[in-house]
Amino acid sequence: MFTIGAVIYIGLLFTKLSHILISPLNVFFRSLRPKGALVTIVDIEEAEAFGVSKIEDFIWKQLLDLDACTRCGRCQDSCPAYLSQKPLSPKKVILDLKALLLERSKAKSPDNNGRALIGEAILEDEIWSCTACRSCQEHCPAFIEHIDKLIDMRRNLVMEQAQMPETVTGTLRSIETRGHPWRGTMATRMDWTEGLDIKHISEAPDAEFLYWVGCTAALDDRNQKVAIALSKLLQAAGIKFAILGDEESCCGDPARRMGNEYLFQLQALKNIETLTKYNVRKIVTACPHGYNTLKNEYPEFGGKFEVVHHTELLAELLWSGRLQITRGEHGIVTYHDSCYLGRHNDIYEQPRRILSAIPELTPVEMVRNRREGFCCGAGGGRCWMEETIGVRISHLRVEEALKIQAQILATACPLCLIMFDDAIKAKDAEESLKVMDLAEIANEYCIIRPT
Amino acid sequence: MDQAHREIFWNIDYGWIIYILAALAVAVIAYAIYRRVRLWRLGKPENRLDNLGQRIKSFIVIAIVDGLAHRRFLAIGGPKIKSLVPKEPLAGIMHLLIVIGAGLLLFVTAMDVISHYVVDFSHGGTYLAFSFLGDLGGVLLLIGVAIALVRRYIQRPDRLDSTPDDAIALALVVIVVLTGFILEGARIAAAASPSEWARWSFLGYSFSKIFSGASPGTQLAWYQSLW
Numbered sequence: 033m034f035t036i037g038a039v040i041y042i043g044l045l046f047t048k049l050s051h052i053l054i055s056p057l058n059v060f061f062r063s064l065r066p067k068g069a070l071v072t073i074v075d076i077e078e079a080e081a082f083g084v085s086k087i088e089d090f091i092w093k094q095l096l097d098l099d100a101c102t103r104c105g106r107c108q109d110s111c112p113a114y115l116s117q118k119p120l121s122p123k124k125v126i127l128d129l130k131a132l133l134l135e136r137s138k139a140k141s142p143d144n145n146g147r148a149l150i151g152e153a154i155l156e157d158e159i160w161s162c163t164a165c166r167s168c169q170e171h172c173p174a175f176i177e178h179i180d181k182l183i184d185m186r187r188n189l190v191m192e193q194a195q196m197p198e199t200v201t202g203t204l205r206s207i208e209t210r211g212h213p214w215r216g217t218m219a220t221r222m223d224w225t226e227g228l229d230i231k232h233i234s235e236a237p238d239a240e241f242l243y244w245v246g247c248t249a250a251l252d253d254r255n256q257k258v259a260i261a262l263s264k265l266l267q268a269a270g271i272k273f274a275i276l277g278d279e280e281s282c283c284g285d286p287a288r289r290m291g292n293e294y295l296f297q298l299q300a301l302k303n304i305e306t307l308t309k310y311n312v313r314k315i316v317t318a319c320p321h322g323y324n325t326l327k328n329e330y331p332e333f334g335g336k337f338e339v340v341h342h343t344e345l346l347a348e349l350l351w352s353g354r355l356q357i358t359r360g361e362h363g364i365v366t367y368h369d370s371c372y373l374g375r376h377n378d379i380y381e382q383p384r385r386i387l388s389a390i391p392e393l394t395p396v397e398m399v400r401n402r403r404e405g406f407c408c409g410a411g412g413g414r415c416w417m418e419e420t421i422g423v424r425i426s427h428l429r430v431e432e433a434l435k436i437q438a439q440i441l442a443t444a445c446p447l448c449l450i451m452f453d454d455a456i457k458a459k460d461a462e463e464s465l466k467v468m469d470l471a472e473i474a475n476e477y478c479i480i481r482p483t
Numbered sequence: 484m485d486q487a488h489r490e491i492f493w494n495i496d497y498g499w500i501i502y503i504l505a506a507l508a509v510a511v512i513a514y515a516i517y518r519r520v521r522l523w524r525l526g527k528p529e530n531r532l533d534n535l536g537q538r539i540k541s542f543i544v545i546a547i548v549d550g551l552a553h554r555r556f557l558a559i560g561g562p563k564i565k566s567l568v569p570k571e572p573l574a575g576i577m578h579l580l581i582v583i584g585a586g587l588l589l590f591v592t593a594m595d596v597i598s599h600y601v602v603d604f605s606h607g608g609t610y611l612a613f614s615f616l617g618d619l620g621g622v623l624l625l626i627g628v629a630i631a632l633v634r635r636y637i638q639r640p641d642r643l644d645s646t647p648d649d650a651i652a653l654a655l656v657v658i659v660v661l662t663g664f665i666l667e668g669a670r671i672a673a674a675a676s677p678s679e680w681a682r683w684s685f686l687g688y689s690f691s692k693i694f695s696g697a698s699p700g701t702q703l704a705w706y707q708s709l710w
Contacts, residue, residue: 048648
C-alpha cells in the first residue's frame, strides 16, 4: 500500500499532475509588460542573431511555458486561425515545442542534427497564420505566452533568413521606402483633408490633441471617410486638434508583428523624434494598432505620450454633453471588438456606450463578444498577406453578424473595416448588412453642435 | 477508548517504513524538480524576478484567489466583464471538485499530523468531523474524476487529445482514493469501532461491510497487509 502511495507522489511530477506545481510557477514568472507590447530586442545594432532558430534560443520562461501546459485546449477552441482551417493550433505549437525540447535534452552532443525548429517541428505556414489576436493567451489558465514564441520565429525568418511570403517582403519594403504598408496607393496623407479645415501641427501649437490619422485612414479610400467623420465630430465638439500630415510615418505595428523588429525600431524612433519636435503630449487615434503601439510600445524608446482611442474620446464627449445625439434610425447594430482595442487593451465598454447613446438604434451582441471577440483576420500583419488556406476569417465573422440579423456591423478599427467591407461584398450581403466605423455612425446619424 | 480518536499506526508494527518511503519520495521529487529546472535552463537567461512586489501581488490575485475560485477554469467573464455565466461549466466543475476533494484530504491529513506530533486536539466530535470531511473529500474527488472521464472519453471534444498520460494521471487519483477507502473499511471492520463513530466515515463504513463476513483475524490480516 505505501509503495502505491510513494508512486503516486512521484507520479505528481512525472504525469500531467505536475501542473499543480508548474502552472502557478508560470503565473509567478509571467511577463509584466503591457499586454499589447511585444518583447524588445535591445541593442539591436549589436545583435548577432535575430529571433529564435533553435529551441535553446528561447528565453527560459518560454520553455517553462511548455511544461505548464495541461493540454486543456482552450487556446485552440478560440483561435481564429484554427477555426478557419489554417494549419495553426496554439496548443499544438506548445506541444510540438515541448517534444522538440525533450528530444534536444536527450541528444548526446550539443550540436546534434536533430529536427529543425522552423520547418520541421513548427511549419512556416503555422508561423505565418497567427493574427496575434491574443485570444489564446486570454483563455490560457496557465498564462502561457504563445504570441511571443511565434513572433520570435518570424523574427528569425525575416531578419536572419530573409525567408517570408512575397506579400510580407513587399509590405516591409513599402514601410521602409514610403513609410506606410499600402503598396500601390497613389494617395498622399493630406488628400482626405481637402475641404476640411484641418491644420498641420506646426500651424496649431495650441492644439489639445494630435490626431494620429494612421496609414490606413489616410490612404485607404474606405477609411478616409472615417478620418473625415471623426474630424467633423471633433470640430463639432470644439476640440482643437492638428495632424502631422506627411511627417507621420507608419507606427511600425505591421513591421514588428511581421518579425522585422529592426524596421519597427527605426519607425518608432523616427516618429518619437517628430512628436517630440512638436512638443506633443496628447494623441488621439482611430486605429487600435497605432493606439497600442504608441501607448504600449513607444515608452521603451523614450516616447511617453497620453494616447486615447477615438472611441474613448467620443464616449467621453457624449457623456459630458459636448456632443449630443438627438435622432437615430431604426435598426439593429452589432459591435465587433477589435483585438487590439479589446483583449490587448481592455477597452470594451466605451464603444458600446457610443452605440447606446443613439436613439432608436438597437445594439445586439454577436455570440462572441468582448474578451471572447473573434478576430477579423487582419492582425499580426495578416492584413497585408494572402489568405489562401481554409476559409476566410472575416467571412466567419460576417456570418455571425448576419445570423443575428444586424443591419450595421460597427467597428472601431480601420483594418476590421477593410476586412468586413470585402467580406460583405464577397458574400453578396450588401443589401442586408453594411460595415461602419463608430465615428461614421455617430457622425451620420445625429450630431448637433451644442449651443 | 472513551472518546473517538485516531490511532496512528494502529496495529502496525513497522510504521517506520513509511518514514523511509516518505524520505525516498521527497528525494525523487527533488531530483525530478532539479531535472526540470535544468531543462528550462537550456533557454536563454532573462530576469523574471524583477518587480517582486508586483509579481507577488499578481500571483496572489491570479494563482491563489482567481485560481481557487476557478474563475478562469469556469471561464466566467474577465475583470471588466459583468456576465457571471460560466462558459465552461463542466470542465470548471470537474476541476473544482478535484481541487476541493484533494484539498480536504490534504487538510485532514495535516490535522492528523499536527494532532499526533504537536497538540493532541483531534478527538471526540472534532475527530469525527475530520473523519467525515476526509471521506467527503474522497467522494468529491471521485465525482470530479468521473466527470473528467466522461468529458475525455465519451464526449471527446475536439480540443482534447488523449494520451496515456491523461489515463495514468486519472487512474492514480482513483487508486489513491479507492485504496484509502478500502483500507479504512478494513480498519473499521477489524477494530469493530462503535458504529455511531464509524458512520461518520460514511464511505469507509460502507466498505467495512465488505469485510464484515470475515473473522476478526482475517480482517486484521487484510488491514495489515494492505497497509
